[in-house]
Amino acid sequence: METTTATPWLSAEQQRVWRAFLGGTTVLMDRLDRDLRAAHGLSMPEYEILVRLSEAPGRSIRMAELADAVAHSRSRVTHTIARLERENIVLRGQCSEDGRGVSAVLTDHGFSVLEAAAHTHVQGVHDYLIENADPADFEAMGRIMQGVIESLHGRKF
């Protein structure tokens, strides 16, 4: 499809950047996901959830807040947490403060899994993304993505 006729409001240069974004994001996320699965049996979305839990008070977050924090749907997070619970990486329980809602809690075993996985993950982010990026370009990408989040998700990450 010729962009110039079908989509007059994307220039050839914008189209080129957009395709690089789609392709680059796909290969980057696939590679990071594959590295984590091979070394630690975790997917990227699972890893993101464990990071959030590890940083929370009591290593515990309500399911609805967890879904919001990682920008996944509630049903998707429920599915992921069920998988991690079978591996004894997280537990689910009632929130202690007020008895409302269900929380996910990172287990000690889960924390150990996360510590090991973090080395693999950050090594990958460094090697595949940061090492080849100009620091100013990297900051520019951060500004754009922060703008997308604020526009579509209505909050800062």
Next chain:
Amino acid sequence: METTTATPWLSAEQQRVWRAFLGGTTVLMDRLDRDLRAAHGLSMPEYEILVRLSEAPGRSIRMAELADAVAHSRSRVTHTIARLERENIVLRGQCSEDGRGVSAVLTDHGFSVLEAAAHTHVQGVHDYLIENADPADFEAMGRIMQGVIESLHGRKF
């Protein structure tokens, strides 16, 4: 998990950008996918495949080349093409030139579906991403993503 202890080679600023990238990419792709499904019954990966087919000679690409072009696995593309074939958006057939391999071909109906979907998609890319981005930042993101592709995928998109 404190980045400073577990991951000494990502600075706080790099960690901030990386999180914005993960979150921004997630909400952006989810929104573009949702818009396409609601208006045209197509997912984002399906849309990407139709764009590639529409640009190819005879609107036809071998399955293996198609998988490479959109950076998806061969099995994933096979699954997607099977779905699109049931909707009469693509056909599968032997390559005519040499009889080797199977090609996917965009149908006339598929081309019409794509033309309509392209308007929705590009409007979304414009509204959610480009409109809020500084043009120089947008180009910087393109440089980074092109570098990721060349590093991990070994070719230009």
